[in-house]
Amino acid sequence: xxxxxxxxxxxxxxxxxxxxxxxxxxxxxxxxxxxxxxxxxxxxxxxxxxxxxxxxxxxxxxxxxxxxxxxxxxxxxxxxxxxxxxxxxxxxxxxxxxxxxxxxxxxxxxxxxxxxxxxxxxxxxxxxxxxxxxxxxxxxxxxxxxxxxxxxxxxxxxxxxxxxxxxxxxxxxxxxxxxxxxxxxxxxxxxxxxxxxxxxxxxxxxxxxxxxxxxxxxxxxxxxxxxxxxxxxxxxxxxxxxxxxxxxxxxxxxxxxxxxxxxxxxxxxxxxxxxxxxxxxxxxxxxxxxxxxxxxxxxxxxxxxxxxxxxxxxxxxxxxxxxxxxxxxxxxxxxxxxxxxxxxxxxxxxxxxxxx
Amino acid sequence: xxxxxxxxxxxxxxxxxxxxxxxxxxxxxxxxxxxxxxxxxxxxxxxxxxxxxxxxxxxxxxxxxxxxxxxxxx
Amino acid sequence: xxxxxxxxxxxxxxxxxxxxxxxxxxxxxxxxxxxxxxxxxxxxxxxxxxxxxxxxxxxxxxxxxxxxxxxxxxxxxxxxxxxxxxxxxxxxxxxxxxxxxxxxxxxxxxxxxxxxxxxxxxxxxxxxxxxxxxxxxxxxxxxxxxxxxxxxxxxxxxxxxxxx
Numbered sequence: 282x283x284x285x286x287x288x289x290x291x292x293x294x295x296x297x298x299x300x301x302x303x304x305x306x307x308x309x310x311x312x313x314x315x316x317x318x319x320x321x322x323x324x325x326x327x328x329x330x331x332x333x334x335x336x337x338x339x340x341x342x343x344x345x346x347x348x349x350x351x352x353x354x355x356x357x358x359x360x361x362x363x364x365x366x367x368x369x370x371x372x373x374x375x376x377x378x379x380x381x382x383x384x385x386x387x388x389x390x391x392x393x394x395x396x397x398x399x400x401x402x403x404x405x406x407x408x409x410x411x412x413x414x415x416x417x418x419x420x421x422x423x424x425x426x427x428x429x430x431x432x433x434x435x436x437x438x439x440x441x442x443x444x445x446x447x448x449x450x451x452x453x454x455x456x457x458x459x460x461x462x463x464x465x466x467x468x469x470x471x472x473x474x475x476x477x478x479x480x481x482x483x484x485x486x487x488x489x490x491x492x493x494x495x496x497x498x499x500x501x502x503x504x505x506x507x508x509x510x511x512x513x514x515x516x517x518x519x520x521x522x523x524x525x526x527x528x529x530x531x532x533x534x535x536x537x538x539x540x541x542x543x544x545x546x547x548x549x550x551x552x553x554x555x556x557x558x559x560x561x562x563x564x565x566x567x568x569x570x571x572x573x574x575x576x577x578x579x580x581x582x583x584x585x586x587x588x589x590x591x592x593x594x595x596x597x598x599x600x601x602x603x604x605x606x607x608x609x610x611x612x613x614x615x616x617x618x619x620x621x622x623x624x625x626x627x628x629x630x631x632x633x634x635x636x637x
Numbered sequence: 638x639x640x641x642x643x644x645x646x647x648x649x650x651x652x653x654x655x656x657x658x659x660x661x662x663x664x665x666x667x668x669x670x671x672x673x674x675x676x677x678x679x680x681x682x683x684x685x686x687x688x689x690x691x692x693x694x695x696x697x698x699x700x701x702x703x704x705x706x707x708x709x710x711x
Numbered sequence: 712x713x714x715x716x717x718x719x720x721x722x723x724x725x726x727x728x729x730x731x732x733x734x735x736x737x738x739x740x741x742x743x744x745x746x747x748x749x750x751x752x753x754x755x756x757x758x759x760x761x762x763x764x765x766x767x768x769x770x771x772x773x774x775x776x777x778x779x780x781x782x783x784x785x786x787x788x789x790x791x792x793x794x795x796x797x798x799x800x801x802x803x804x805x806x807x808x809x810x811x812x813x814x815x816x817x818x819x820x821x822x823x824x825x826x827x828x829x830x831x832x833x834x835x836x837x838x839x840x841x842x843x844x845x846x847x848x849x850x851x852x853x854x855x856x857x858x859x860x861x862x863x864x865x866x867x868x869x870x871x872x873x874x875x
Binding site: 311341342343418545 | 771
């Protein structure tokens with residue numbers, strides 16, 4: 282249950298941010314069906330299996346639709362569930378989203394929505410974004426806005442709380458040379474409403490208690506990304522993000538990767554990611570007295586993490602296992618380790634099938 | 638907004654401003670490398686999943702922008 | 712007082728891309744190299760209508776446009792249309808891989824350094840230029856949509872109907 286509770290409460294900003302990334306970023310005329318399968322196992326013994334499907338199609342010269350459907354199947358006992366469900370708890374999450382993009386000359390407008398549902402949490406998101414190509418497509422400016430209405434249920438109580446999340450972003454992508462492209466982005470997210478994780482507990486005067494977080498949070502993120510083509514069919518990717526919020530969580534994320542074309546059908550790559558974050562201002566390892574806010578949510582603790590990822594993408598000439606030519610198989614494995622002692626391995630297998 | 642946020646925002650906006658003017662323009666027929674899947678931001682859905690997973694485990698969110706670059710085809 | 716009309720004009724100019732009725736330009740007298748290495752001089756093709764279609768292996772809409780332009784070539788070649796599909800890949804091996812996947816009957820020419828693309832001042836990929844019997848560029852298309860082929864057909868037929 283810990284995994285699903287983490288996931289649940291995470292939708293606050295995650296749904297909005299992910300959607301904005303997935304929505305307006307559309308490669309026109311690329312009709313395809315993507316199936317992915319993600320499996321992760323962490324040091325707490327939680328296993329999650331998540332298949333998801335994405336379908337993208339242009340319906341007219343100027344209108345394209347993207348549909349997304351995903352399922353998380355969570356099994357295995359975890360700390361929080363095991364207290365009351367010693368034989369383990371099975372849970373599932375379903376997420377579905379649609380967005381429609383329309384071209385207006387060099388500009389694109391995207392409107393979309395996403396809905397996710399699991400036991401004890403629902404999230405509904407609406408978004409709109411625009412992007413415009415300038416300077417012979419060397420510069421792309423984009424901006425968007427998303428609103429999410431989320432309802433956590435405070436299991437085992439029947440009480441349902443709510444939260445409202447407003448998210449806005451802007452980005453500029455610039456091609457500098459035939460081999461260099463950068464992207465700068467800024468995102469701001471305002472969340473109002475219930476934001477305590479109802480499952481994670483901390484010690485207050487010696488008693489394990491569900492936390493109490495403030496009900497307003499403003500989050501800022503600034504990012505800079507680079508893609509650079511190097512000699513010998515090799516490519517460098519470097520991403521940096523600076524994050525700050527009004528709960529005093531500050532973080533820095535740096536990711537560096539290299540990928541290489543092995544012949545015409547294989548792409549292989551690896552990346553290293555380093556993440557550091559400070560604690561929320563109301564974080565303590567344990568609490569005494571009458572604190573106004575207190576938390577057992579590990580996402581608000583100070584920690585660093587390192588992760589290594591290896592990736593392989595295969596696009597065989599004659600197609601893949603009966604699928605049309607141009608179909609690609611992606612295999613990726615990431616090993617994540619944080620200074621809180623948490624460790625996880627995440628495996629992803631995906632298939633991309635081009636459609637006419 | 639704290640001074641740190643202001644400085645970071647100013648730096649990013651200036652960088653973005655410089656971006657928009659562009660130095661040497663890449664011509665439309667020269668975009669072959671830029672169109673490569675390794676050069677495109679968020680080329681696959683795995684990246685979106687990983688972002689989602691990270692946000693479920695870490696205290697931060699988003700910040701990364703939206704597609705641009707690539708083949709620039711109309 | 713002068714501000715508002717000036718502002719309105721500037722706004723209109725920014726929002727609308729005016730189509731100026733300029734006289735058709737002469738197509739630059741370029742020479743291309745075909746698959747077998749033979750030169751093709753655009754000037755030698757005067758008298759007929761020429762459709763120059765600029766494509767690349769990395770251009771996703773070209774996967775749709777390429778076979779359709781080839782079909783148009785087969786349809787109108789006997790009426791006087793010459794189609795030249797100009798490839799702008801910097802590495803020709805990528806062009807060859809594309810050609811293996813897409814059978815064709817039209818003439819393929821190579822412009823790896825982009826000199827011809829530059830001469831025609833391409834604004835986007837893919838791009839097509841239709842040159843009349845007198846060697847003047849009469850129609851320019853950027854991008855590719857479901858309507859493009861029928862537009863090509865009507866424009867080519869219009870130019871074929873013109874004398875020299």
